[in-house]
Amino acid sequence: MRTPHALLTAAVTAAALAAAAVTPAPAAGADAAPPPGTYYVQSVVTGLNAADASGTVEQHRPRGDEDRQQWTLRPDGDGHLLENTDSPGACLGRADDRARTVSCTAGEARWQITPLGADRYALAAPGTDRRLTVAPRPADAIHPAPLSVGSGAGDLAAWYLTPADVPGGPMPPREQRTLDQVTFLTAHNAYANGVDGGFAPPFVDLFPNQSRGIQQQLADGVRGFMLDIHQTPDGAILCHNSCTLVRRPVALWVDLQRIVDFLRARPDEFVTVFLEDYVDPGVLRAELDRVQGLSEVLYRPDRTGVRENGWPTTGELAAGGHRLLIFTDHSREADRSAGLTRDTFGVMYQREWTVENHWSMGPGVGSSDWSCYSRWYDANTTIPLTRTEPGFRPLFVMNHFRDAAVASTATTDNAKLTDRARRFCQPAARKKPTYLAVDRYDLGNPTAAVDALNTYTYP
Numbered sequence: 001m002r003t004p005h006a007l008l009t010a011a012v013t014a015a016a017l018a019a020a021a022v023t024p025a026p027a028a029g030a031d032a033a034p035p036p037g038t039y040y041v042q043s044v045v046t047g048l049n050a051a052d053a054s055g056t057v058e059q060h061r062p063r064g065d066e067d068r069q070q071w072t073l074r075p076d077g078d079g080h081l082l083e084n085t086d087s088p089g090a091c092l093g094r095a096d097d098r099a100r101t102v103s104c105t106a107g108e109a110r111w112q113i114t115p116l117g118a119d120r121y122a123l124a125a126p127g128t129d130r131r132l133t134v135a136p137r138p139a140d141a142i143h144p145a146p147l148s149v150g151s152g153a154g155d156l157a158a159w160y161l162t163p164a165d166v167p168g169g170p171m172p173p174r175e176q177r178t179l180d181q182v183t184f185l186t187a188h189n190a191y192a193n194g195v196d197g198g199f200a201p202p203f204v205d206l207f208p209n210q211s212r213g214i215q216q217q218l219a220d221g222v223r224g225f226m227l228d229i230h231q232t233p234d235g236a237i238l239c240h241n242s243c244t245l246v247r248r249p250v251a252l253w254v255d256l257q258r259i260v261d262f263l264r265a266r267p268d269e270f271v272t273v274f275l276e277d278y279v280d281p282g283v284l285r286a287e288l289d290r291v292q293g294l295s296e297v298l299y300r301p302d303r304t305g306v307r308e309n310g311w312p313t314t315g316e317l318a319a320g321g322h323r324l325l326i327f328t329d330h331s332r333e334a335d336r337s338a339g340l341t342r343d344t345f346g347v348m349y350q351r352e353w354t355v356e357n358h359w360s361m362g363p364g365v366g367s368s369d370w371s372c373y374s375r376w377y378d379a380n381t382t383i384p385l386t387r388t389e390p391g392f393r394p395l396f397v398m399n400h401f402r403d404a405a406v407a408s409t410a411t412t413d414n415a416k417l418t419d420r421a422r423r424f425c426q427p428a429a430r431k432k433p434t435y436l437a438v439d440r441y442d443l444g445n446p447t448a449a450v451d452a453l454n455t456y457t458y459p
Contacts, residue, residue: 168456
């Protein structure tokens with residue numbers, strides 16, 4: 001399971017954070033506001049949405065058209081109104097230094113919307129410098145939920161006005177699609193299948209996340225593989241939580257060899273591996289050295305100008321033969337202290353190249369939580385799903401699974417994958433999911449969601 005551990009509290013590189021945190025200068029000639037329509041008012045800093053909470057306006061985890069988070073933008077005199085779609089006549093407004101919902105006829109409902117560049121806006125009380133603002137983050141805590149109105153500056157007073165329904169653009173031919181335009185079926189805990197070997201202690205192994213081995217997953221169209229690796233005297237071994245009492249566990253190099261062999265036989269395919277990584281960097285390097293042909297297919301975005309120029313096309317990747325991307329959830333800072341960083345041998349630090357939503361929708365049975373918010377938003381780390389950098393859009397890993405894999409629940413959840421991706425997670429991240437990660441991909445037809453998302457591009 002993609003569960004958090006202590007290393008997730010470490011920050012991404014200073015360069016990535018700096019690029020994400022800079023508020024651009026106002027764009028010359030830009031329109032003062034987007035066209036009328038239904039929008040989410042989304043914090044640039046947190047990626048959370050302004051929501052009407054019984055009259056108080058707070059930032060909440062994005063929940064699509066639920067939780068009173070959608071606002072209808074329309075011009076009003078020399079300003080604009082944002083009317084809550086669930087409460088006709090109630091607009092996002094102000095009461096002293098607090099953001100409140102007020103009558104749309106009140107002067108406190110009008111906002112002056114000013115472009116800041118890069119699709120970001122400031123919302124100010126007309127004729128003043130009092131802006132809608134996220135409160136600063138206290139020490140050892142996340143940003144407070146209530147929004148304020150004051151002399152805010154910088155990204156705390158910067159907002160995305162994200163359309164609730166974005167018409168997609170035409171999808172280029174397959175070989176002309178950039179990597180961030182494509183959506184891949186991804187198997188959560190792909191190794192926990194009960195076919196290739198053991199993956200958990202007795203009784204826990206009664207609930208495999210998948211029901212088919214890695215080779216069959218590849219044949220079925222799975223192109224993203226989430227793998228948990230633990231350190232044992234035998235190297236980096238695939239186990240859930242711990243390898244204690246696990247019978248016949250599989251070594252990482254064995255599954256990577258299966259993937260490399262597949263790619264060598266299928267030169268038009270691209271595969272991504274996500275490591276939930278509990279091993280020392282030297283152990284991981286030794287494990288990768290056992291995989292024959294790995295260097296021939298390994299893709300290194302850190303060496304090809306991706307952060308400056310964006311992701312390459314799938315045709316370019318195929319032509320270069322670089323078709324296996326490996327991520328670790330480990331911390332660069334922790335590896336520096338150990339004296340060896342994983343990207344020196346081709347394993348990329350995931351938080352530098354992707355965004356990812358929270359890893360669970362809830363318990364294995366019962367109701368689910370479809371809110372779509374960053375996995376890396378807590379008291380020590382703030383990496384919103386909306387993070388972008390000039391010229392570079394991170395890949396978006398969309399998790400769509402529960403704490404435990406129950407077949408009947410997975411069937412129901414997977415059948416709703418397209419709806420959650422389009423209505424909840426796509427606007428929450430302001431980008432289309434690159435990876436749709438599910439349990440029991442053989443149930444509920446999640447491939448239909450992958451096919452649907454691969455018919456259009458997100459602006």
